[in-house]
Amino acid sequence: MNKIMWVLLLLLIGGCSPSITTFENVKEKFENKLDLPILSTDGFVKVNVSYSDKLFLDWNCKRIIMPVHSMQIYSIDRGMKGKVDYRPQTHDLMKDIFDGFDIELLMVKIHNIENQIYQARVILRRGSKVLDLDARPSDSVALAVRYGKDVYMKESLMLKGTKIC
């Protein structure tokens, strides 16, 4: 009798294991690994963000200097320090809206330059919907630093930056 019990128990565990694996796969697929070309970082590099009166994006001894409005610099500063003023900045408000509506910031990418103006994409997700927004790099960075997300920049653009070391 004991032997039969053991065999039945082993069969039950064996039978359940593929289901558990499949469930994990699905969970992983929907939570982390969205299969979308826009989320690919091929040809992009992670940059370090710093600022003075301008925004600096550094990678591998190269620096891109972006002239940015002082209000945007202030917002990036608040975001990087994790501080919120007595009244919230516009990007704090955006974060509240995202959080309130279960919107996740997936990624920010600076992907292009046109007429000497850099262009960025802010990629958001809510459930099974992904929103890929046309944005200014300063807004993208201000959001990314609030979520602790990496800032990606196209390598070919980064290579045109100033040498700093």
Place this chain on the structure above:
Amino acid sequence: MKSKKKVFLKNNKELIVLFVFIFLIGVLFGLKFGMFNKMINLTGEKSISIYAPAINDKGEGVLINLTTSVRSGRGLVLVNINNVLADFELQKSSREATKAAADYLGLKLNNIDLVYAIKSDADIIGGGSAGAAMALSAISVLGDIKLKDDIMITGIINESGDIGKIGGVKEKIKASKGKASVFLLPIGQSSEIKNYKSKMECKMINKIEYCKTNYVEAEMEFEGIKVIEVKNLEEALRYFRK
């Protein structure tokens, strides 16, 4: 055995090439200076009146009434100063507008006189910004082309028919309010009034609804008037022609 013709061609090859070259230069020269343009046969006098925007001596936008007349004559380009004095730039514009109009229509104007008469509240009208309007009015009166009366244009003109930059864009558009529904500007002059809109496109990728936005140029409008940039007379006529 070679024929005499073939021998001649072979022996005088350089000479023939030179003649062809000179002929082509002549054709180009003729095209450039309108030698192949046709004369206009005119009986009596024809005229057309249009409005054109301008800036007065206080820097305000005003509308001027431009009447362009054509009559038999000796190829004169005249600016009527009975109502308002015209400065050097305006005189230069009238000459270049006439040349551009004649070239556009492929006409010789040796046997006609073209008269531009301006009516305005101002005493003196200056600058070349009425050049494009003058050229269009000349094309209209010379080529019997009817123009829409709810369109206005500002811009200098050169002899090739290209429309060039001017000042006081917003003031001129404001002055056209109530008379124009469309306002034509030289290329690159609408930056102050340029407008963009967000365009969203969605599709399904791997069971995910993927939506992408881009900011694209929207139709330009200022003071309720649609604003369009034009490069030359040909483009302007596409909007002006009835």
